[in-house]
Amino acid sequence: MADYIFLMHAADTADDWDPYIESLVPKGVMRGGSAIGGGMCVCKSGDVPEITAHIGGYIKVEADSLEAARALLAGNPVYEAGGVVEIRELPVTA
Numbered sequence: 424m425a426d427y428i429f430l431m432h433a434a435d436t437a438d439d440w441d442p443y444i445e446s447l448v449p450k451g452v453m454r455g456g457s458a459i460g461g462g463m464c465v466c467k468s469g470d471v472p473e474i475t476a477h478i479g480g481y482i483k484v485e486a487d488s489l490e491a492a493r494a495l496l497a498g499n500p501v502y503e504a505g506g507v508v509e510i511r512e513l514p515v516t517a
Contacts, residue, residue, distance in 0.1 A: 424485050426454060426513040427492040429499070433479035434506030443498045447484065452495060456482035483513070 447453040458480040464471045479501075486492035492510050496502040 424487055425515075427484050427486055427489070428511050428513055429456075429482040429484065429492075429496070430478050430509040430511065431480045431482075431499075431501040432477050432507040432509070434501045434504055438500035438504070440500060443500060444482075446498050447482075447495065450495075452484045452486060454483040454485055456480065 444453065444456075459478055462474050464474055482499075484492060484495055486495060489510065489512065492512075496508060496510075499508060502508050
């Protein structure tokens with residue numbers, strides 16, 4: 424099993440997230456998540472880019488493969504509304 428993160432691109436959806444989250448919990452795959460608010464990019468020196476404003480939230484899940492993670496998007500309000508969800512594997516690091 425590997426960890427994956429769903430990065431929800433900001434979408435106009437006022438849907439209730441509770442049913443989707445509650446569908447992941449009994450499957451034992453939910454590892455966390457949150458909306459993402461404002462912030463800033465920082466670096467010690469040089470030009471600093473603007474924050475990635477189109478990322479509106481994330482959900483961390485555990486799945487056997489990228490395709491298994493993708494299957495967990497059913498019911499995700501952003502995905503179901505036709506919005507974009509990036510799925511990224513979180514590699515194990517020492």
